[in-house]
Amino acid sequence: MTRYLVGACASLLLAVSPVFAQAEPTAQERAACRSDAVKLCASFVGKSEQMNACLRDNKAKLSENCRKVVEARGG
Incomplete structure (x- = not known):
């Protein structure tokens, strides 16, 4: 179970990365959008592309910290 969670988290971090197209996201930026x-x-x-679009499409539902990150990254 732990391996699955670690793998899922790693995959999620890679999938969230395209939101930050200009440069590699910082650990703080990734953490802000993880949940x-x-x-x-x-x-x-x-x-990647679908995750990016999903976060943009759901911007009104994002936490304040994630929304700031997405907006700062052009989303």
Whole structure:
């Protein structure tokens, strides 16, 4: 079970990365969007473009910290 969770988290971090197209996201930026990505866009884990679009499409539902990151990154 722990291996599955670690693998899922690693995949999620890679999937959230395209939201930050300009440069590699910082650990703080990834952390800010981790729970939102799991809650709102879990079906797009491993699908970079779809994850990016999902976070943008759900911007009104994002936590304040994630929304700031997405907006700062052009979303």
